[in-house]
Amino acid sequence: MGVPTTRMLVLAVVRMAQPVHGYDVRRELLSWHADSWANAKPGSIYGALKTLQREGLIAVEGVGQDGARPERTTYRMTAEGEKEFGDMVRTALWSTEQPKHPYHAAVSLFPAAPRDEVLTALRSRIQMFEAELTRLDREVRRILAGSGDPAEAEPHNVADLIRLSADHIRADLEWTRKTLQRIESGELDVWTAAHWRSIQA
Structure with missing residues (x-):
């Protein structure tokens, strides 16, 4: 079973930057591009903060207002949060669970679409x-050109996250190129004897 990613990431940022406002947790995770690879959206980040506080894994350090800005709550990690975070990181590090690929369904349904449309797609x-x-390659170069200090720029390990995403895309790209070539050459033909009725535009 996978680790709840947003929960773990929110704990990580609270631990790293404590005491920290929820807004700064959100800003830090967006700088890591976690909204794209972990689906850590603003609503889920603030929701995680409330849940973690309710469970005693983080605690309110204070509530204050800076000038005309809205009132903000500052959080700090608790001892229970430290233990939970450590357990989650270890589980995540040893995980080999693969994400569910949304394109698998489309591949299984190639025969239901006209051959020319599959080729074009x-x-x-x-x-x-x-x-x-x-x-992505440009983003990696930009991040590595910075200091890597989380207080002023994206940490250099964010470049490794992007490289992992890029490697997944490269594998998908290689599969797509090979599949296109196999269909074009006639090696892969799921239409001739297919029992499917192709969809019409």
């Missing part, structure tokens, strides 16, 4: 992957 997929890899 695969070609488009290749172009989008190539563009995304260019963007």
Whole structure:
């Protein structure tokens, strides 16, 4: 069973930056791009803070207001939170659980779509992957050019997160290129003898 990622990440930031406002937890996780690879959206981050406080894993350090800004709550990790965080990190580090790939369903349904449409979609997929890899490689260079100090820039380990995402995309890109070639050459033909009735536009 996987570790609740947003919960673990919120604990990590509270532990690293305590005492810390919820807004700063959110800002830090967005700088790690956790909204894309962990689906750590603002609502789930604030929800996690409330849950962690209710469970006694973090505690309110204080509530204050800075100028005209809205009132903010400051959090600190508790001893129970330290133990929970350590357990979660160890579980995550040793995990080999693979994410559920949303494209698996589409591949299983190739015969239900016209062959030409599948080919066009695969070609488009290749172009989008190539563009995304260019963007991610640029992001890695930008992050590594910074200090790596979390107080002023994205930590350098964020570049490793991006590299992991890029490697997954490269594997997907290689599969897509090979599948396109197999369909174009006739090696992969799920339409000739298919019992499916292709969808119509």
